[in-house]
Amino acid sequence: xxxxxxxxxxxxxxxxxxxxxxxxxxxxxxxxxxxxxxxxxxxxxxxxxxxxxxxxxxxxxxxxxxxxxxxxxxxxxxxxxxxxxxxxxxxxxxxxxxxxxxxxxxxxxxxxxxxxxxxxxxxxxxxxxxxxxxxxxxxxxxxxxxxxxxxxxxxxxxxxxxxxxxxxxxxxxxxxxxxxxxxxxxxxxxxxxxxxxxxxxxxxxxxxxxxxxxxxxxxxxxxxxxxxxxxxxxxxxxxxxxxxxxxxxxxxxxxxxxxxxxxxxxxxxxxxxxxxxxxxxxxxxxxxxxxxxxxxxxxxxxxxxxxxxxxxxxxxxxxxxxxxxxxxxxxxxxxxxxxxxxxxxxxxxxxxxxxxxxxxxxxxxxxxxxxxxxxxxxxxxxxxxxxxxxxxxxxxx
Amino acid sequence: xxxxxxxxxxxxxxxxxxxxxxxxxxxxxxxxxxxxxxxxxxxxxxxxxxxxxxxxxxxxxxxxxxxxxxxxxxxxxxxxxxxxxxxxxxxxxxxxxxxxxxxxxxxxxxxxxxxxxxxxxxxxxxxxxxxxxxxxxxxxxxxxxxxxxxxxxxxxxxxxxxxxxxxxxxxxxxxxxxxxxxxxxxxxxxxxxxxxxxxxxxxxxxxxxxxxxxxxxxxxxxxxxxxxxxxxxxxxxxxxxxxxxxxxxxxxxxxxxxxxxxxxxxxxxxxxxxxxxxxxxxxxxxxxxxxxxxxxxxxxxxxxxxxxxxxxxxxxxxxxxxxxxxxxxxxxxxxxxxxxxxxxxxxxxxxxxxxxxxxxxxxxxxxxxxxxxxxxxxxxxxxxxxxxxxxxxxxxx
Numbered sequence: 048x049x050x051x052x053x054x055x056x057x058x059x060x061x062x063x064x065x066x067x068x069x070x071x072x073x074x075x076x077x078x079x080x081x082x083x084x085x086x087x088x089x090x091x092x093x094x095x096x097x098x099x100x101x102x103x104x105x106x107x108x109x110x111x112x113x114x115x116x117x118x119x120x121x122x123x124x125x126x127x128x129x130x131x132x133x134x135x136x137x138x139x140x141x142x143x144x145x146x147x148x149x150x151x152x153x154x155x156x157x158x159x160x161x162x163x164x165x166x167x168x169x170x171x172x173x174x175x176x177x178x179x180x181x182x183x184x185x186x187x188x189x190x191x192x193x194x195x196x197x198x199x200x201x202x203x204x205x206x207x208x209x210x211x212x213x214x215x216x217x218x219x220x221x222x223x224x225x226x227x228x229x230x231x232x233x234x235x236x237x238x239x240x241x242x243x244x245x246x247x248x249x250x251x252x253x254x255x256x257x258x259x260x261x262x263x264x265x266x267x268x269x270x271x272x273x274x275x276x277x278x279x280x281x282x283x284x285x286x287x288x289x290x291x292x293x294x295x296x297x298x299x300x301x302x303x304x305x306x307x308x309x310x311x312x313x314x315x316x317x318x319x320x321x322x323x324x325x326x327x328x329x330x331x332x333x334x335x336x337x338x339x340x341x342x343x344x345x346x347x348x349x350x351x352x353x354x355x356x357x358x359x360x361x362x363x364x365x366x367x368x369x370x371x372x373x374x375x376x377x378x379x380x381x382x383x384x385x386x387x388x389x390x391x392x393x394x395x396x397x398x399x400x401x402x403x404x405x406x407x408x409x410x411x412x413x414x415x416x417x418x419x420x421x422x423x424x425x426x427x428x429x430x431x432x433x434x435x436x437x438x439x440x441x442x443x444x
Numbered sequence: 445x446x447x448x449x450x451x452x453x454x455x456x457x458x459x460x461x462x463x464x465x466x467x468x469x470x471x472x473x474x475x476x477x478x479x480x481x482x483x484x485x486x487x488x489x490x491x492x493x494x495x496x497x498x499x500x501x502x503x504x505x506x507x508x509x510x511x512x513x514x515x516x517x518x519x520x521x522x523x524x525x526x527x528x529x530x531x532x533x534x535x536x537x538x539x540x541x542x543x544x545x546x547x548x549x550x551x552x553x554x555x556x557x558x559x560x561x562x563x564x565x566x567x568x569x570x571x572x573x574x575x576x577x578x579x580x581x582x583x584x585x586x587x588x589x590x591x592x593x594x595x596x597x598x599x600x601x602x603x604x605x606x607x608x609x610x611x612x613x614x615x616x617x618x619x620x621x622x623x624x625x626x627x628x629x630x631x632x633x634x635x636x637x638x639x640x641x642x643x644x645x646x647x648x649x650x651x652x653x654x655x656x657x658x659x660x661x662x663x664x665x666x667x668x669x670x671x672x673x674x675x676x677x678x679x680x681x682x683x684x685x686x687x688x689x690x691x692x693x694x695x696x697x698x699x700x701x702x703x704x705x706x707x708x709x710x711x712x713x714x715x716x717x718x719x720x721x722x723x724x725x726x727x728x729x730x731x732x733x734x735x736x737x738x739x740x741x742x743x744x745x746x747x748x749x750x751x752x753x754x755x756x757x758x759x760x761x762x763x764x765x766x767x768x769x770x771x772x773x774x775x776x777x778x779x780x781x782x783x784x785x786x787x788x789x790x791x792x793x794x795x796x797x798x799x800x801x802x803x804x805x806x807x808x809x810x811x812x813x814x815x816x817x818x819x820x821x822x823x824x825x826x827x828x829x830x831x832x833x834x835x836x837x838x839x840x841x
Contacts, residue, residue, distance in 0.1 A: 182584050189474050189751070316713055319713055332744075336738060
């Protein structure tokens with residue numbers, strides 16, 4: 048028998064408890080073990096909850112219970128999640144978590160403790176919810192080097208942008224609707240300013256490129272300033288704006304990371320990734336592009352990843368994931384030196400666009416002109432646009 | 445050191461050799477082992493091939509070489525692949541293969557031999573090329589029951605349909621173009637008649653539902669009869685026809701399987717899966733829909749999956765995949781009894797459509813009428829349409 052403790056009973060925690068309880072038989076078939084959900088650590092009561100008999104208010108009881116094999120941390124935030132996870136690992140218990148902030152900020156330290164103690168620290172649920180992108184990158188691309196990894200990893204902003212694109216709504220209307228539906232919080236900053244996407248991007252980049260990247264070192268732009276004018280122009284040209292986390296290997300071997308709105312064309316699966324769905328694309332040398340798509344959030348979808356990780360911990364004979372390397376900011380390339388094609392809307396004539404950008408593709412003209420450039424760095428673009436009133440500017444993928 | 449023999453040097457075989465040779469260092473880092481590609485079994489010479497010194501024309505040399513740890517069978521077809529794979533497994537060697545026909549027809553028997561000999565038989569490359577869908581289903585959805593699995597698993601037909609949909613080409617023109625580009629063979633039957641899709645579908649259904657399904661028991665319809673009239677009507681309604689492999693769990697617990705053209709809406713990633721790309725969707729109870737997308741064929745993409753399987757074989761301490769169960773036709777439900785929404789184009793008035801199908805959605809009207817029905821079985825649909833001249837009829841997803 049394996050004993051599990053869940054820390055937290057919010058959206059993900061309650062989903063994890065319910066999935067564990069409902070799939071006990073299936074998990075036994077997979078692991079050969081009876082699964083006993085022994086505690087759900089809560090900080091306040093949840094009236095009417097069907098498994099209230101498992102509630103434990105005193106963390107020390109869980110901490111000191113030697114029978115616990117796997118701890119599922121699904122509280123979110125760094126404190127006290129960090130202390131609890133660290134403590135569990137130190138005591139030789141495997142930990143699974145869906146806590147992106149914790150892994151993005153403290154992953155390097157925690158994974159080293161896990162490695163030292165020969166236990167597992169798994170966190171599939173921390174990036175893109177139910178989508179098995181971490182597993183896919185770690186286990187299915189061993190014959191590949193990853194050229195870049197990028198994706199829609201925040202459902203709230205993708206929902207808002209989908210409404211702006213497909214229903215022609217303004218940002219203000221779309222966020223109101225998202226709040227009504229519970230997709231966006233009253234203070235939506237963490238989502239709309241790209242903070243959440245950035246954390247998940249860092250985890251993906253850590254795995255792919257092998258060194259810890261702190262979220263605060265990543266250039267991060269949210270979606271607040273996206274105008275309907277641009278989503279309309281792009282829609283008419285079979286393109287869309289999506290908030291992406293983006294990491295790539297530059298020619299000098301360094302890693303480029305950024306989180307910002309990108310223009311994607313209708314030849315990309317990301318274009319068709321709408322509403323609260325997530326999709327992560329991995330461009331490789333041998334397999335070309337692989338995309339993992341699915342529900343990036345929600346109670347049962349995230350619990351699906353958390354419980355799968357619990358099963359992996361039980362089945363694993365060795366530590367599954369070796370820790371990635373320490374933070375090495377000398378291995379980061381400035382995204383400003385990295386070439387992209389750019390979308391620009393500016394007060395400029397078509398003739399002037401063609402003079403400045405030989406291969407420009409004009410998307411709309413008039414008093415303002417919207418166009419796509421050929422590949423160039425942000426710095427080159429800025430130089431060319433000096434003195435011109437730029438209304439909007441996005442990288443394209 | 446681990447010694448590898450590749451059987452075959454065609455599109456997939458040569459890709460596998462090249463990926464193995466070029467990624468030796470990376471594989472060593474993953475496995476701790478030096479990888480030695482010892483033989484490439486060929487039946488004729490490949491002039492100018494850079495690894496001709498590894499060519500071996502006599503299978504018995506490979507068969508009797510006790511040093512070989514993993515055999516990669518990438519010849520295709522059932523004979524002599526079946527005899528070679530069986531022999532290798534019997535001698536306690538792990539086998540990886542991209543041979544869908546072999547696994548679809550003989551998978552049950554071969555996997556049992558692998559299990560008995562405590563070696564591995566892996567075949568990620570047999571379904572959807574580079575796309576890690578078998579790995580994803582087997583390893584990442586342990587907290588889920590699969591309601592249905594369906595996907596675009598043949599790049600040739602998807603390329604042809606993409607041309608018909610996006611460029612308005614006829615079937616005849618599109619297949620000619622596909623042949624020019626080398627996507628379709630001179631005799632394209634195996635692809636356009638759905639035979640290849642059906643084999644891959646069977647493998648997916650075997651994994652998901654646990655019993656071997658022989659391809660010849662699956663209702664299989666190809667794309668030869670798809671008319672431009674229908675692709676046009678559907679395009680105008682933001683829908684597309686895609687050849688899908690489809691397997692689902694019926695309410696009575698039995699499995700429904702079919703391979704045929706389906707109508708998909710633009711809210712599905714499959715709608716955006718164009719040209720030679722593949723995508724497999726898995727509908728689950730907890731994770732909702734997960735989609736795996738990527739290159740379904742080609743030398744390096746398929747080799748990516750084959751080499752990843754080789755790495756898994758080397759790393760595995762136990763048999764990774766237990767065999768699925770024997771063929772049990774009593775566990776198959778007739779797809780004719782299973783409900784779908786249907787697309788119909790027939791010589792019928794709008795008034796008559798509305799009389800027969802209360803909830804019908806009219807897509808085009810005139811001398812003929814095209815419409816979508818609500819959910820009903822094929823049998824109910826046929827009854828309702830008795831005496832009416834039906835021009836086209838497709839299930840929708």
